Amino acid sequence: MSQKTFGDYGGQYVPEALMPALTELEDAYQRYVLENEDGFVDEFEERLRDFGGRPTPLQRADNLSERYGFDVYLKREDLVHGGAHKLNNALGQALLAKYMGKERVIAETGAGQHGTATAMACASLDLDCEIYMGRTDINRQRPNVYRMRIHGADVNPVDIGSGTLKEATNEAMRDWSRTVEDTHYVIGSVVGPHPFPTMVRDFQSVISEEAREQFRAQVGRLPEAVIACAGGGSNTMGAFHHFVDDEDVDLYAVEAGGSGLGVDNEESYAPNSASLGTGTEGVLHGARTKLLQTPEGQIVESHSVSAGLDYAGVGPELAYLVDEGRVTPVNVDDDAALNAFHRLATREGIIPALESSHALAYLEEYAEQRSAEHASGDAPRAGPVMVNVSGRGDKDLDTVIEESTERDIANAPDMEVYQ
Amino acid sequence: MSDLASAFDGEPALVSYIAAGDPSAEQTKEYVHALVEGGSDVIELGLPFSEPIAEGPTIQRAVKRALDAGMTPERYLDLVRELREEGVEVPLVCMTYYNLLLQHGQASRSDDDRASAAGCDARASPEAFVADAADAGIDGFVIPDLPVDEADDLKAACDEHGLDLVFIVAPTTTDDRLERMLSKASGFVYVQGRMGTTGARDDVSEDAHGSLDRLRKSTIPKAVGFGISAGEHAREIVAGGADGIIVGSAFVDLIAEHAADGTAAERLREKARELKDGAVAGAKETPESQST
Numbered sequence: 190m191s192q193k194t195f196g197d198y199g200g201q202y203v204p205e206a207l208m209p210a211l212t213e214l215e216d217a218y219q220r221y222v223l224e225n226e227d228g229f230v231d232e233f234e235e236r237l238r239d240f241g242g243r244p245t246p247l248q249r250a251d252n253l254s255e256r257y258g259f260d261v262y263l264k265r266e267d268l269v270h271g272g273a274h275k276l277n278n279a280l281g282q283a284l285l286a287k288y289m290g291k292e293r294v295i296a297e298t299g300a301g302q303h304g305t306a307t308a309m310a311c312a313s314l315d316l317d318c319e320i321y322m323g324r325t326d327i328n329r330q331r332p333n334v335y336r337m338r339i340h341g342a343d344v345n346p347v348d349i350g351s352g353t354l355k356e357a358t359n360e361a362m363r364d365w366s367r368t369v370e371d372t373h374y375v376i377g378s379v380v381g382p383h384p385f386p387t388m389v390r391d392f393q394s395v396i397s398e399e400a401r402e403q404f405r406a407q408v409g410r411l412p413e414a415v416i417a418c419a420g421g422g423s424n425t426m427g428a429f430h431h432f433v434d435d436e437d438v439d440l441y442a443v444e445a446g447g448s449g450l451g452v453d454n455e456e457s458y459a460p461n462s463a464s465l466g467t468g469t470e471g472v473l474h475g476a477r478t479k480l481l482q483t484p485e486g487q488i489v490e491s492h493s494v495s496a497g498l499d500y501a502g503v504g505p506e507l508a509y510l511v512d513e514g515r516v517t518p519v520n521v522d523d524d525a526a527l528n529a530f531h532r533l534a535t536r537e538g539i540i541p542a543l544e545s546s547h548a549l550a551y552l553e554e555y556a557e558q559r560s561a562e563h564a565s566g567d568a569p570r571a572g573p574v575m576v577n578v579s580g581r582g583d584k585d586l587d588t589v590i591e592e593s594t595e596r597d598i599a600n601a602p603d604m605e606v607y608q
Numbered sequence: 609m610s611d612l613a614s615a616f617d618g619e620p621a622l623v624s625y626i627a628a629g630d631p632s633a634e635q636t637k638e639y640v641h642a643l644v645e646g647g648s649d650v651i652e653l654g655l656p657f658s659e660p661i662a663e664g665p666t667i668q669r670a671v672k673r674a675l676d677a678g679m680t681p682e683r684y685l686d687l688v689r690e691l692r693e694e695g696v697e698v699p700l701v702c703m704t705y706y707n708l709l710l711q712h713g714q715a716s717r718s719d720d721d722r723a724s725a726a727g728c729d730a731r732a733s734p735e736a737f738v739a740d741a742a743d744a745g746i747d748g749f750v751i752p753d754l755p756v757d758e759a760d761d762l763k764a765a766c767d768e769h770g771l772d773l774v775f776i777v778a779p780t781t782t783d784d785r786l787e788r789m790l791s792k793a794s795g796f797v798y799v800q801g802r803m804g805t806t807g808a809r810d811d812v813s814e815d816a817h818g819s820l821d822r823l824r825k826s827t828i829p830k831a832v833g834f835g836i837s838a839g840e841h842a843r844e845i846v847a848g849g850a851d852g853i854i855v856g857s858a859f860v861d862l863i864a865e866h867a868a869d870g871t872a873a874e875r876l877r878e879k880a881r882e883l884k885d886g887a888v889a890g891a892k893e894t895p896e897s898q899s900t
């Protein structure tokens with residue numbers, strides 16, 4: 190059977206009413222995904238190719254490589270249909286819902302990326318689709334709401350609390366506890382109760398499966414390091430999974446440092462989303478994992494300039510890999526991410542998602558470490574580095590225009606002349 | 609074990625839920641007294657958590673009001689102590705979510721300790737909270753996000769401190785799960801009367817009857833909750849074989865509407881009486897009572 194816990198993390202902390210649905214899902218995951226019953230895996234791979242546009246390229250970023258003095262490779266998940274890695278998971282789960290005979294699919298979304306991916310997958314598979322989205326997020330991500338509607342999905346506003354991803358997830362779980370008989374809940378990251386963290390990782394692991402092969406074929410060796418941003422951690426686990434056993438490959442999970450680390454207990458607010466590096470053990474949304482919470486255990490509102498990283502929890506397997514010392518959690522702040530956004534756009538002609546910009550921003554610090562190694566004369570790291578570009582940034586332009594004008598961001602175009 | 613199960617002796621029991629601190633700790637005390645005067649046999653006192661995933665809109669809003677008014681686990685335990693000092697004798701059950709139990713007692717450790725403890729040997733445990741709750745006068749727990757499969761730590765702590773752990777039986781609960789629950793449950797079992805979340809409804813669900821049928825052989829008291837809002841529902845549920853009813857949203861609605869005009873306590877007392885009378889009437893219609 191598939192793995193239910195990672196050390197102490199993971200598990201199934203859900204209302205009793207959902208337990209039979211999770212058991213049913215574990216069974217379906219085992220049969221269809223792990224054992225390819227009824228040719229599920231074949232169909233999934235075919236759809237990922239023809240509908241999703243896989244495989245995605247592993248591209249050498251020539252100008253970044255020159256800047257840093259080592260080879261930088263980009264795994265181009267921004268080229269997946271829909272503009273992000275999210276489709277890998279949404280398509281896998283929607284197809285699984287179909288194999289399970291479920292007629293209706295629900296999902297939560299924050300920025301709208303997972304909601305959009307789920308809506309697209311459901312349109313192509315002819316499944317009913319309802320997306321829960323917080324009112325605040327609806328107001329700041331209108332184009333994505335429209336995209337979901339175009340694909341025929343209903344978008345249900347969630348008004349309670351701060352109206353963001355956390356509340357949308359609560360509401361999706363509440364819906365599922367009413368509707369488990371005919372509904373599958375497509376969770377958007379490697380979070381939630383077992384078997385979601387394992388199953389979503391498996392759907393996303395196509396990223397590292399391809400990348401590992403591509404490194405072998407194109408570069409003739411494995412990377413020195415893999416760098417990926419981490420919100421819930423699905424692109425992260427996807428980019429890491431097939432490298433976890435390669436002990437010489439360093440794995441960096443880059444979290445949103447936001448506008449500062451730490452938690453304001455009075456306000457129940459964290460100006461960051463760095464649960465992996467700074468959070469404490471607790472239970473949220475069905476799993477035991479690392480969380481941003483007050484000492485009393487209330488979950489706090491998190492913050493990041495990138496909506497997709499803005500979550501107080503993180504996948505249990507990633508939390509475990511950090512405790513084991515296999516994955517290094519690091520973070521970069523909002524400004525560094527905005528800088529990296531413009532850097533990639535100017536120098537490589539690629540607009541990265543603000544989420545992915547966090548991974549790209551970490552290259553600056555990583556490069557400094559490597560040049561320090563060179564200077565001190567101990568055996569420096571010499572190999573190529575892979576950054577997972579989890580999505581494209583067209584969705585973020587409104588935010589970037591606003592935030593870049595407010596701050597002093599290098600490389601940001603001056604728009605004053607057009608006023 | 610506590611006295612929780614004995615609250616179901618004799619007449620059918622009314623288990624009344626309100627959220628502690630909604631809209632203030634002082635008012636909660638007043639409301640608990642009113643509910644007891646109205647005939648409540650057990651008070652289920654909600655300890656507000658920021659992510660109440662098993663709750664419908666009514667209780668979600670109550671929890672939010674309580675959190676905004678400053679309710680914390682520490683103040684909650686003080687409130688329980690004060691209720692006991694003021695002479696409240698009925699069993700008090702703590703209804704909350706697992707994370708709050710896990711964090712209690714950790715706050716005194718520094719953040720660095722916690723971060724590293726989270727990584728190493730020290731798995732977070734509910735034991736400290738259970739100990740303090742027992743000391744304050746709590747009799748048992750209902751934790752909606754803790755299915756029986758994850759409940760070993762809490763069960764052990766409850767056993768150690770003489771508290772009951774109440775499990776929720778859902779309409780979807782399979783027979784093997786039911787058996788596992790019954791082997792660990794004490795106090796009473798919480799029969800979830802319908803799928804979904806809490807919230808007052810206008811009718812009685814068929815689901816409750818199915819679960820009661822499956823539990824008929826078991827001797828542990830069975831209380832039905834989720835959706836009960838009127839004496840007539842209470843009568844029907846108890847006539848169907850329940851040993852008690854659990855009512856929350858119907859009370860919380862009264863608090864939301866009438867806390868400000870000062871009539872909430874009186875209305876809670878009346879509502880409790882209506883429900884209790886319904887339950888007692890239902891008991892006279894059960895097959896058991898007809899045959900004796």
Ligand SMILES: Cc1ncc(COP(=O)(O)O)c(C=O)c1O
Nearest residue numbers: 420421422423424497544579580
């Ligand atoms: C492009 C992109 N990258 C990353 C994320 C973060 O999610 P995860 O950490 O699960 O990969 C999101 C979430 O919306 C996203 O849209």
